[in-house]
Amino acid sequence: SREGKEVYIFKFRSMREKYCTGGAFGGQSDREVFEKMGRSDLIAEFERDHKVRLDPRISRVGRFMRATSIDELPQLINILAGNLSLVGPRPITESELKKYGDDKTTLLSLKPGLTGLWQTSGRNDISYDERVKLDVYYIENWSLWLDIKIILRTIWIVFVGKGAY
Numbered sequence: 522s523r524e525g526k527e528v529y530i531f532k533f534r535s536m537r538e539k540y541c542t543g544g545a546f547g548g549q550s551d552r553e554v555f556e557k558m559g560r561s562d563l564i565a566e567f568e569r570d571h572k573v574r575l576d577p578r579i580s581r582v583g584r585f586m587r588a589t590s591i592d593e594l595p596q597l598i599n600i601l602a603g604n605l606s607l608v609g610p611r612p613i614t615e616s617e618l619k620k621y622g623d624d625k626t627t628l629l630s631l632k633p634g635l636t637g638l639w640q641t642s643g644r645n646d647i648s649y650d651e652r653v654k655l656d657v658y659y660i661e662n663w664s665l666w667l668d669i670k671i672i673l674r675t676i677w678i679v680f681v682g683k684g685a686y
Contacts, residue, residue: 535583609634
């Protein structure tokens, strides 16, 4: 969200539908999905990183799309619609906002981006707390040159597939 307003982000579905979460899928949480799968062992990893390295919910095609970042392509529609920037802090869900603590107002002051420091500084190989710090750093230190560096690094990272899962 930006300035407290929800933004709907387009993505290709990479998860098997029966494991999807949210209101359109019966309102089940990630925790509930992992428990139903008998994979309570993944709950702590998900709650810490908001990702699971070897997520059993993702389809084979979805794993390929995530590894190649193809699942992000529909976000170009969001950029053209003006509710997403090319570079900026990552869009987050309402439940993730609490992880930003006192910095949540800072985060909501800027339009979220398709790419940002998180994607070019370790992507999924860094903790969620580090992601929060990178988003805040980006907002507080924004410059055109920083955006150019992020775009160039993003191209390279997508090309080599580093940190994507």
